[in-house]
Amino acid sequence: MTPGGLDAGPGTRAPEVLHEGRGVSTPGVRERSREEEWARPAMGDRERLARAALTRVLEPGDERGGRWLREVGATELIRRITARDGTAEQLRGMTTKRLAGYRLRAEAVDPERDLASVAAVGGRFVCPGDHEWPSQLDDLGDSRPTGLWVRGRPDLRLWALRSVAVVGARACTPYGAHMAASLGAGLAELGWVVVSGAAFGVDGAAHRGALSAGGATMAVLACGVDVAYPRGHAELIGRVAEQGLVIGELPPADHPTRSRFILRNRVIAALTRGTVVVEAEYRSGSLVTARSAQRLGRFIMGVPGPATSGLSAGVHELLRGEGVLVTDAAEVAELVGEIGDLAPARRGPVLARDLLDAASARVLDALPSHGSVSGRDIARTAGTSADEALGRLYELHSLGFVERAGEGWQLTPRPTRNGGPRRGGP
Incomplete structure (x- = not known):
């Protein structure tokens, strides 16, 4: 492989290779320019090497460079940037100032070295x-x-x-x-x-x-x-x-x-x-x-x-x-995600009161938070008959929500976290 990053093609004489950028040359041997190195026939993945080189020439997200890549390909683009034949100026949007910046970066390009470096860290x-x-x-x-x-x-x-x-x-x-x-x-x-x-x-x-x-x-x-x-x-x-x-x-x-x-x-x-x-x-x-x-x-x-x-x-x-x-x-x-990747339903804790039917819930709500009340008053507040209210009260009693208090009914006291009583059943 040459320092320019591409294999020498068939018929390329080894003595004509310049160790460019490394301060080593062979006496009496003509030195190749960088654009000639890129232009030589390939015996490998020229496009991959060219793209690796372009990551040092083009900034990430360079849309002009991306358009040129799409239009002429990586190998031709790096060749035009490094060549002095005027073909780079034919690229749409290429200015003299921009080309000078690209060429300055291209002078330090060595894709083989970069590929070896990334391979050394398992990349x-x-x-x-x-x-x-x-x-x-x-x-x-x-x-x-x-x-x-x-x-x-x-x-x-x-x-x-x-x-x-x-x-x-x-x-x-x-x-x-x-x-x-x-x-x-x-x-x-x-x-x-x-x-x-x-x-x-x-x-x-x-x-x-x-x-x-x-x-x-x-x-x-x-x-x-x-x-x-x-x-x-x-x-x-x-x-x-x-x-x-x-x-x-x-x-x-x-x-x-x-x-x-x-x-x-x-x-x-x-x-x-x-x-x-x-x-x-x-x-x-x-x-x-x-x-x-x-x-x-x-x-x-x-x-x-x-x-x-x-x-x-x-x-x-x-x-x-x-x-x-x-x-x-x-x-x-x-x-x-895909169909079926559903998050679980979100809701607060289910309380015992939430499981009561509507009529029982109304009767329970008719009881005051403190003191007792007669069955007829409970029926009046709940909007139901005295007989139905009495039946619901006994159901609520069996569930631990209410209790008898003489001739009336009251909420069952429940202990609070500090040990004191709290009304309202489970």
């Missing part, structure tokens, strides 16, 4: 068209990733088929961390893959929740998959890579920037069936993820918080729009 490079490529990312159109650097053993496409994103504030409250961890564990127990961004706060809690349940989780990074960012989550990211998947658009050793965090969110939104937001202010990257998911036709959900909490203000705004309120993993699964 690989997945391209559109690969069996492992999640086709739902194609919904991003020209802003879809050029390729994904993946670290971990599981199959990315299969895991993404049944995945949910849980995102939220970095500076979350204990309530937010609890809810994120609970959702992560609950979704994992229901067989869902929990996807988040490995950041502090809600992201980390969601990953830990899934891991604690022995479940599946994926971390989508805004840097190289061999970079532990934030550094405080180095151990967590390592655990995710061992038990799940760590993925990203940027090549090995590349660093995160503010814009890359925002652009990373579109991958989280497109990769999953739905996005749950746990605590987010009005200006929040988590809301960017939710809005991206909404544009892509995915489910968007929010966990409510205190109305007075600024950290929940963005979530509440989301819920006033298209967002669906959820409080646990079962409700999330009911929304994003």
Whole structure:
């Protein structure tokens, strides 16, 4: 393999190879330009190498670059960028300034080195068209990733088929961390893959929740998959890579920037069936993820918080729009899952009074909270005959709701938590 990243084609003489960028050349041998290296006949996966190279040239979400990729292909695009034959200027939207920036980045491209680096940490490079490529990312159109650097053993496409994103504030409250961890564990127990961004706060809690349940989780990074960012989550990211998947658009050793965090969110939104937001202010990257998911036709959900909490203000705004309120993993699964994935019915505790028929309930309600009353007064208040009231009173007596008090009836006293009497039966 040449330093330019492609195999030498048949008939290419070995002495003509330049060890470009490494300060080594062979005396008396003509040096090849970088564009010539890309243009040579291939004996391998040229498109994969070209896409790997382009992850260092194009920024994530570069729609112009995505359009050029679609129109001319990766190999031809990197050739035009590095060539000096004027073909790059023929690309729609290519300006002299933009081309100069691309060429400056292309000077440091070495896809073979990047592929070796990711392989050294147990990773690989997945391209559109690969069996492992999640086709739902194609919904991003020209802003879809050029390729994904993946670290971990599981199959990315299969895991993404049944995945949910849980995102939220970095500076979350204990309530937010609890809810994120609970959702992560609950979704994992229901067989869902929990996807988040490995950041502090809600992201980390969601990953830990899934891991604690022995479940599946994926971390989508805004840097190289061999970079532990934030550094405080180095151990967590390592655990995710061992038990799940760590993925990203940027090549090995590349660093995160503010814009890359925002652009990373579109991958989280497109990769999953739905996005749950746990605590987010009005200006929040988590809301960017939710809005991206909404544009892509995915489910968007929010966990409510205190109305007075600024950290929940963005979530509440989301819920006033298209967002669906959820409080646990079962409700999330009911929304994003298949037919039959129903959350259990929610209601308060069933009291003994709730099981009474309507007539008996009216008779019971006719008794005062203190003191006794005659059967005729009870019948008058309940709107029934004296005989029917008497029959209902004896039924209520057998059930422990009422008792005789001389010639009248009264509610059976019940002990309260502090030991004192309380009226009203069981």
